[in-house]
Amino acid sequence: MSELALTPSQTVGPYLSLGLTWPTGYLVVPEDAPGAITITGVVRDGTGAVVPDGMVETWQADAEGRFDHADDPRGASGSGFHGFGRSSTDAEGRYRIVTVKPGALGDGQAPHIDVSVFARGLLDRVVSRIYFPDEVEANAADPLLSSLPPERAATLVAEQVGPAELRWDVRLRGEGETVFLAV
Amino acid sequence: MTIHHPSTPEIAAYLRPPAGTHPPLDSPAYKSTGLRAPSQAPVVLRHRLTEITGPLLTGEIGPNDHDLTRQHAAPPIGERIIVSGRVLDSDGRGIPQTLVEVWQANACGRYAHSVDTYDAPLDPNFSGGGRVVTDSAGTYSFTTIKPGPYPWGNHHNAWRPSHIHFSVFGRSFTQRLVTQMYFPGDPLFPYDPIYNSVPDEKARQRMISSFDMENSVSDWALAYRFDIVLRGREQTPFEEPHE
Numbered sequence: 001m002s003e004l005a006l007t008p009s010q011t012v013g014p015y016l017s018l019g020l021t022w023p024t025g026y027l028v029v030p031e032d033a034p035g036a037i038t039i040t041g042v043v044r045d046g047t048g049a050v051v052p053d054g055m056v057e058t059w060q061a062d063a064e065g066r067f068d069h070a071d072d073p074r075g076a077s078g079s080g081f082h083g084f085g086r087s088s089t090d091a092e093g094r095y096r097i098v099t100v101k102p103g104a105l106g107d108g109q110a111p112h113i114d115v116s117v118f119a120r121g122l123l124d125r126v127v128s129r130i131y132f133p134d135e136v137e138a139n140a141a142d143p144l145l146s147s148l149p150p151e152r153a154a155t156l157v158a159e160q161v162g163p164a165e166l167r168w169d170v171r172l173r174g175e176g177e178t179v180f181l182a183v
Numbered sequence: 184m185t186i187h188h189p190s191t192p193e194i195a196a197y198l199r200p201p202a203g204t205h206p207p208l209d210s211p212a213y214k215s216t217g218l219r220a221p222s223q224a225p226v227v228l229r230h231r232l233t234e235i236t237g238p239l240l241t242g243e244i245g246p247n248d249h250d251l252t253r254q255h256a257a258p259p260i261g262e263r264i265i266v267s268g269r270v271l272d273s274d275g276r277g278i279p280q281t282l283v284e285v286w287q288a289n290a291c292g293r294y295a296h297s298v299d300t301y302d303a304p305l306d307p308n309f310s311g312g313g314r315v316v317t318d319s320a321g322t323y324s325f326t327t328i329k330p331g332p333y334p335w336g337n338h339h340n341a342w343r344p345s346h347i348h349f350s351v352f353g354r355s356f357t358q359r360l361v362t363q364m365y366f367p368g369d370p371l372f373p374y375d376p377i378y379n380s381v382p383d384e385k386a387r388q389r390m391i392s393s394f395d396m397e398n399s400v401s402d403w404a405l406a407y408r409f410d411i412v413l414r415g416r417e418q419t420p421f422e423e424p425h426e
Contacts, residue, residue, distance in 0.1 A: 019286025
């Protein structure tokens with residue numbers, strides 16, 4: 001067996017946009033793709049102040065619950081769906097991702113999007129998940145959501161704010177602190 | 184009503200990082216952690232399909248994204264260097280075709296960013312951002328200039344050691360890593376709360392590149408080597424025979 005020792009994490013610092021800005025990074029799918037939805041939200045710190053220098057990344061299955069990735073034991077989908085979104089937060093702390101709702105994976109989990117948040121003051125990314133408000137039954141049976149107290153689980157479920165728009169805020173610390181995950 | 188099939192194939196999880204390798208999010212010596220580090224311990228998530236897969240990005244690589252000294256009309260001021268290494272997992276396997284993104288200050292320690300107010304010259308010939316995709320062995324290489332140290336507002340007379348920011352993906356969501364590469368022998372190491380936020384001293388030292396005479400180019404540039412090691416996988420579980 002192994003083992004090479006791991007490289008430690010460090011903060012992205014305040015100047016991450018120099019290296020990590022992609023003008024179209026927020027487009028997991030084109031804005032006019034069938035089934036496209038927008039997920040937006042505001043990242044806030046322990047005082048409730050917005051975080052204007054952060055970055056949100058998303059990773060998810062396609063609408064059929066598949067990944068175009070060879071490590072998926074069900075096989076790579078071959079669809080070319082890249083599943084990745086990246087949005088800097090703006091002066092109001094807001095990020096925005098355009099994507100499709102992921103399908104169920106068929107393993108008992110409710111449809112979800114994995115999220116990483118990076119910012120100055122975070123020495124490592126923080127990881128969370130976005131779940132969907134129209135999946136009441138699947139959410140109730142989801143192994144992660146059902147393991148959490150209801151008020152904590154609620155921090156992981158997005159809010160429907162328009163026909164094709166969801167809102168999911170991130171509270172890094174303090175009142176209503178988002179559930180973060182060790183992966 | 185959906186019928187779930189819990190008999191999805193067993194998945195080999197990724198190894199959890201040993202204690203002391205990554206900085207605690209709440210690191211009081213680095214003041215900005217105070218309002219941004221979560222107060223509650225993270226919930227341990229079992230690795231399932233979304234975690235053992237991840238973005239396989241090759242990015243939109245421009246012709247000079249790998250050479251930060253050739254992104255403008257003239258070369259930047261500073262000590263030209265070549266930085267290369269491998270992106271590996273902890274089993275020693277190179278990770279091919281994976282995106283590596285970097286950003287850094289100029290030779291005077293100034294970032295080409297509107298938020299940076301350090302009274303040091305901007306270099307019109309240096310933007311400080313680059314990206315490259317690893318080759319089939321997981322090797323990457325950049326040409327740049329050596330960034331300068333710079334002051335920051337964390338405490339009185341606080342200075343960051345020279346560093347280059349690195350962002351890597353590996354091949355799974357669990358492997359995502361952002362780190363900083365330092366230079367050997369920097370006298371600022373003992374004073375920097377970000378470098379010292381990594382509890383384990385040996386782990387800290389793994390963020391320091393090594394001087395690389397072998398890859399230096401005569402009459403052109405000295406070289407530094409920096410390997411990035413991401414988490415490997417647990418042994419693949421044995422498949423139980425099913426009826």
